[in-house]
Amino acid sequence: MLVLDRVGKTYPNGVRALDGIDLKVSPGEVVAVVGGSGCGKSTLLRAICGLDTPSQGRVLLDGETITSPHEKIGIVFQEARLLPWLSIAENVGFGLESWPRAEREQRVATALDRVGLGDKAGVWPRELSGGQAQRAAIARALVPRPEVLLLDEPFSALDAFTRADLQDHLLDLWSENRPTLILVTHDVDEAIVLADRILVMRPRPGRIYEEIAADLPRPRDRQSASFDHVKRRVLAALDRSMQRERRVDEGETRSEAGAGLWW
Amino acid sequence: MTSTAEPAAVQPRKSKAGLGRFVRWGLGLLLPLVVAVGWEAAVRLHWSDGRLVPPPSVIVATFMALAKTGELQRHVLVTTGRVAVGFGLGVIAGTMVGALAGYSSLTRRLIDPTMQALRAIPSIAWVPLFVLWFGIFEGSKITLIAVGVFFPVYLGVMGAVLSVDRKIVEVGRAFRLSGFQMVRRILLPAVLPHYVIALRSGLGLGWMFVVAAELLGASEGLGYLLVDGQQLGKPSQIVAAIVAFAIIGKITDWIIVLMSAPFLRWEDRAPGSMEA
Numbered sequence: 231m232l233v234l235d236r237v238g239k240t241y242p243n244g245v246r247a248l249d250g251i252d253l254k255v256s257p258g259e260v261v262a263v264v265g266g267s268g269c270g271k272s273t274l275l276r277a278i279c280g281l282d283t284p285s286q287g288r289v290l291l292d293g294e295t296i297t298s299p300h301e302k303i304g305i306v307f308q309e310a311r312l313l314p315w316l317s318i319a320e321n322v323g324f325g326l327e328s329w330p331r332a333e334r335e336q337r338v339a340t341a342l343d344r345v346g347l348g349d350k351a352g353v354w355p356r357e358l359s360g361g362q363a364q365r366a367a368i369a370r371a372l373v374p375r376p377e378v379l380l381l382d383e384p385f386s387a388l389d390a391f392t393r394a395d396l397q398d399h400l401l402d403l404w405s406e407n408r409p410t411l412i413l414v415t416h417d418v419d420e421a422i423v424l425a426d427r428i429l430v431m432r433p434r435p436g437r438i439y440e441e442i443a444a445d446l447p448r449p450r451d452r453q454s455a456s457f458d459h460v461k462r463r464v465l466a467a468l469d470r471s472m473q474r475e476r477r478v479d480e481g482e483t484r485s486e487a488g489a490g491l492w493w
Numbered sequence: 494m495t496s497t498a499e500p501a502a503v504q505p506r507k508s509k510a511g512l513g514r515f516v517r518w519g520l521g522l523l524l525p526l527v528v529a530v531g532w533e534a535a536v537r538l539h540w541s542d543g544r545l546v547p548p549p550s551v552i553v554a555t556f557m558a559l560a561k562t563g564e565l566q567r568h569v570l571v572t573t574g575r576v577a578v579g580f581g582l583g584v585i586a587g588t589m590v591g592a593l594a595g596y597s598s599l600t601r602r603l604i605d606p607t608m609q610a611l612r613a614i615p616s617i618a619w620v621p622l623f624v625l626w627f628g629i630f631e632g633s634k635i636t637l638i639a640v641g642v643f644f645p646v647y648l649g650v651m652g653a654v655l656s657v658d659r660k661i662v663e664v665g666r667a668f669r670l671s672g673f674q675m676v677r678r679i680l681l682p683a684v685l686p687h688y689v690i691a692l693r694s695g696l697g698l699g700w701m702f703v704v705a706a707e708l709l710g711a712s713e714g715l716g717y718l719l720v721d722g723q724q725l726g727k728p729s730q731i732v733a734a735i736v737a738f739a740i741i742g743k744i745t746d747w748i749i750v751l752m753s754a755p756f757l758r759w760e761d762r763a764p765g766s767m768e769a
């Protein structure tokens with residue numbers, strides 16, 4: 231069980247990127263996080279995986295406080311971030327260096343096959359397309375079998391066709407060991423295709439604005455009425471979260487103008 | 494260069510590519526060959542006496558004569574030894590200081606301005622001081638070479654460490670690499686291409702400064718052959734020494750390239766740019 235207990239993050243420059251985030255995610259659950267840009271989604275993932283430490287509150291995985299990167303938590307970034315000097319197989323096996331060679335190669339080969347890169351094992355990263363590189367990055371994160379996999383807009387740099395393909399790959403990989411998935415995305419359809427639960431965030435300070443259940447049967451049919459229903463709810467929540475932001479903005483500008491008059 | 498379906502087509506294309514490379518090599522050799530043959534002919538036909546600019550045959554003869562007595566080998570060895578020691582010291586110092594300055598911004602702020610100021614001084618200007626400090630024999634020569642090597646290596650290493658992609662370092666952090674593993678698995682491979690370039694330019698300067706050091710006073714070494722040839726009016730000896738410099742300079746550069754090549758296969762570079 232992953233628990234966020236009143237997590238807040240204030241950057242040294244004073245930006246309150248997160249404030250009072252409470253969240254419980256059960257094992258194997260898929261959670262999507264949506265929200266306008268700058269509302270703290272990346273900050274949230276970085277706090278969960280221990281790349282950044284929260285300023286307030288704490289992140290607990292199975293009762294253990296996460297303060298630095300943890301072997302049970304994997305992360306995939308928006309860019310594949312493969313190491314250019316390692317072959318694809320070596321990249322995918324990056325987290326298994328302490329393993330016996332045979333076992334490592336076995337597991338890497340299986341993972342490469344699963345993401346459809348079986349024939350690319352010996353190739354350099356620069357020879358892969360964007361979609362292939364991102365599949366390798368997902369395989370790299372999954373090969374150590376994390377309990378929690380975080381994905382920060384993993385498909386946003388890809389074209390729509392590749393994106394749908396990678397969503398399928400991700401679900402396929404997920405169904406193998408069923409890690410907890412937390413997926414940040416800009417794409418509402420993607421959130422509904424993949425997630426059991428959708429969190430809508432709003433900015434300044436970054437908070438969870440609304441939580442929407444998307445417990446549709448899998449595999450999900452984008453054309454179904456229930457899909458459409460959830461989609462409308464998410465879009466409406468996003469809209470409200472933005473309006474709220476706008477109102478906050480107006481309030482701020484007004485008080486600034488007021489301060490100007492006072493002077 | 495798209496692949497064709499027929500495997501038979503692969504073989505001839507390969508040999509054609511090899512031929513293409515041969516032709517490119519040959520093109521580069523054309524100019525010096527024409528000049529050499531032309532000059533040889535000019536001297537043979539008595540259009541010129543070739544006293545000040547000896548023809549290739551005389552240079553080769555001088556080269557052979559020097560080699561036969563073992564004199565050439567002795568001078569080459571002495572010069573190469575000086576470069577090797579100076580290069581080694583310069584590389585060690587440049588690498589350590591450069592890595593430190595790249596790694597910690599505090600160190601960089603502390604030392605980089607001084608380094609840049611020192612770099613602006615023409616290194617030859619140090620010679621009198623080095624002679625006072627380290628004597629007129631090996632000490633001052635090796636120090637001069639080491640100083641020449643130091644700066645390109647320092648700059649190259651500092652720049653390389655500074656330019657390591659933070660995003661890739663973060664991958665290392667996400668996989669919980671220790672400090673040592675981070676250096677071995679992320680930083681070293683990321684820095685290596687720049688480092689090789691820094692070593693090569695350092696070595697080039699090393700050869701430049703050994704000439705300077707030996708011209709300024711030496712009883713052995715290729716630089717001594719240059720001075721000796723000048724004083725005794727033997728231009729063929731001077732040219733022979735210059736040719737020797739060119740050959741071992743190129744060979745030592747190749748050694749660096751060849752030793753680093755297995756580690757740099759991943760680099761995205763146009764084919765053929767290595768032999769520049």
Ligand SMILES: Nc1ncnc2c1ncn2[C@@H]1O[C@H](COP(=O)(O)OP(=O)(O)O)[C@@H](O)[C@H]1O
Pocket residue numbers: 241242243245246247266267268269270271272273274
């Ligand atoms: N390293 C940082 N230092 C200072 N401010 C930051 C840093 N990273 C992000 N921020 C700020 O925190 C807020 C949230 O950023 P982020 O989590 O990247 O948002 P999102 O991923 O939702 O687009 C933004 O206002 C951003 O400018």
Ligand SMILES: [Mg+2]
Pocket residue numbers: 271272273382
């Ligand atoms: Mg982001």
